[in-house]
Amino acid sequence: MKLVSRFTSTIMAMGLLVSGLLKAESDVRISIDQGVSTAQPIIVVPFKANGAVPADVAQIISDDLRNSGKFSPIPRERLPSQPGSATEIVPDQWSVLGADNVVVGQVSASGGGYNVAYQLIDVLGTSGAAGNVIAQGSFNVPAAQIRLGAHTVSDQVFEKLTQIRGAFRTKIAYVVQRGVSSYELRVSDYDGFNAFTVVSSKEPLMSPEWSPEGSKLAYVTFENKKSQVVVHDLRSGGRKVVGSLKGHNGAPAFSPDGSRVAFASNQDGQLNIYVTSASGGSPKQLTSGAGNNTEPSWSPDGGSILFTSDRSGSPQVYQMSASGGGASLIGGSGSGKISADGKNLIMVSSDKIVKRDLTSGSTEVLSSTFLDESPSISPNGTMVIYSSTKGVSKVLQLVSADGRFKANLPGAGGQYKFPAWSPYLTKQ
Structure with missing residues (x-):
């Protein structure tokens, strides 16, 4: 059979993602629920x-x-x-x-x-x-x-x-908490194998999100005794603080072109959405005077931002221009993310993961677990990973975007939270 050299190059390039990091391990596995x-x-x-x-x-x-x-x-x-x-x-x-x-x-x-x-x-x-x-x-x-x-x-x-691009060579990032003073930001293959630790801390780590080309992670760290948003280069290990306003800074999200990071801060007493350069700089405030606003995520074209707000009395998903201004109600209760093809919206509603078809408006409940949160979509839109509660533990769950296949990724001790699905990691 003919040697397909572009796939060999792809595999070699993807291997560079873990070079210079800790030895790869595995701490979660897919276990079928349905x-x-x-x-x-x-x-x-x-x-x-x-x-x-x-x-x-x-x-x-x-x-x-x-x-x-x-x-x-x-x-x-x-x-x-x-x-x-x-x-x-x-x-x-x-x-x-x-x-x-x-x-x-x-x-x-x-x-x-x-x-x-x-x-x-x-x-x-x-x-x-x-x-x-x-x-x-x-x-x-x-x-x-x-x-x-x-x-x-x-x-x-x-x-x-x-006729749908495969996404099995992608990765997931997530946080593992063990005890009250041990936090690890981990990256693994999408199915839990080949896991490695990006950073360890005695202080909380939260909300990892991938850059569009997959070479960087933005996340929240409390390592300096205050919450800060950092951008971490996975190849060099270098880190840059991009969100360090007074008060709490959290929930980072890269713009589709990778040039900007949206995040939430309560420097004025209420949580609001800010946008800053991915290389740092002065953040621009996009929301104000309308309740608490958090969990920003970008539309695939970068023209708008979804976010969670309690401006109407309870948390719901809203959408506004990426430059700020008026916001329109989407619904649900938080964590809204649009699939890369722009066809579906994944969000939390009544503690369940739901999918809304953005063309027909129909809504389907995808999860059947307890206290579901933090959904993240595979880059081809066919699978969703999220965190749920099982007993006293937080675990990762996998569900197909049509809701027919459900599995869990049981961890080897600890709380598994804030899963984030990578983009396609190289051109194929």
Whole structure:
């Protein structure tokens, strides 16, 4: 199969994100709460391995496709055989399982890393003759990036079958609190693997948000005995304070072009929305004299800002121009975020995560957990991660944007809060 060098370059570039940081670990895992009975069946055959391989590539691909809510992988025990290529597929033996498509592949040791090769096969003949290969790829990955190689296959298969760009090579940031004086800002793969600590503190850390190109995080720190908004470069480790007004400073959000950061401050006694340069400077106040205003987020075109305000007596989501001025009521009770494609609004309403279709106005409740908050959307709009309460703990939850697939990411001790989904990390 042809080597697709742009994907090899992508994998190498994404690996730079963790260079110079602490050794990667894993502290959360996806655990299914509710599967999808009506999703499209698909078959992912265990990949043939040439030598020892440190991860089950096919299982990672299968899990990715399942987590999107759009596919229902058929269990391995039902497979008639375990072929490694399309030439070994007899379509009639596979079409009876009810799946249109089969993924097969091989993993081989190559130059200190691994070569991952796959084929996506149409066994029903919906794209032509049964047994047609409708997508394939072959690329090299460093030994430590074998999971990223599997996510690359998932992205390509997902996009081929849905015409939606895959988002399995993205990451999440979140805060872990252990006890009363131990806080860590962590970053991991979207599924909880390969986690590493960005910063540790004895004082609270809150509300991480990604820059549009994924190289920086803005978050709130109390390390200097007051709340400040900082921008942290993940590659160099450098930090810049961009919000340090009198009183509390919190809830940062990058503009879509990465040049500005919106945040909330109560320097005048009430919380208001401010905007400042992402490199620091004098903040501009956008709201005033209308209750407490917080949790800013930007529209995809950067022309408006959503925020939470109690100006009408209870917290609700409002929208205003990015330069300030009059605000219009959206509804819900807070944490409003518009998907990158501009089609849906995700927000909190009655302690649940809800999705509003911005074209039809219809609303759907996505979550079924307790005291849900801090929703964040995958860059392709197909998945939502949020924080909820389980017993006395805060945990991370994953739900497909159609509400059909639900899972939790149980942590290894501590409170898991403020999840933030990364953008696409490199051009692909």
